């Protein structure tokens with residue numbers, strides 16, 4: 001019985017090790033179809049996508065259950081203005097939060113480092129939110145936190161959750177790719193193939 005238990009443990013350890021080694025980097029893209037992500041580039045200045053201080057909103061990523069070491073959240077935003085606003089207003093600051101299951105509260109990840117009148121990504125390290133990622137990471141944006149009237153607005157095209165540095169798609173709106181289950185990166189499938197081939201070779205020569 002003891003030997004059997006030991007064997008089971010060994011097999012499960014080996015299995016765990018193998019799946020950790022061969023876990024593919026994954027990408028989950030949330031975009032148009034969820035919340036207020038823009039449907040296309042021409043809608044970037046339109047309501048309800050171009051949003052002001054009192055139009056904060058949230059969304060949730062699809063759960064990624066494959067093991068991973070690191071995770072990155074990249075948010076594609078349009079028109080983050082870094083100008084000084086005329087007094088008594090303040091420059092545009094948009095804070096991104098992730099929901100922590102452990103703390104049962106929203107925790108700030110940082111601010112959008114975007115560009116005026118252009119699409120660009122801001123990337124946050126979310127490796128510490130493993131449980132949240134495995135159950136569906138919740139994200140929210142607090143828009144123009146320093147002003148109490150409509151001064152600055154921002155549009156979002158994509159929220160990209162990537163594991164182990166899988167590369168995100170381009171930041172521009174691309175609604176031809178619908179929101180879907182997390183998909184492995186094409187490049188890593190090649191790597192996995194090479195890894196399996198190496199294993200087979202090693203077995204042959206043993």
Ligand SMILES: [Ca+2]
Pocket residue numbers: 052053054055056142143144145
């Ligand atoms: Ca706000």
Ligand SMILES: [Ca+2]
Pocket residue numbers: 079081116117
């Ligand atoms: Ca602007």
Ligand SMILES: [Ca+2]
Pocket residue numbers: 078079080081092152153154
């Ligand atoms: Ca703006």
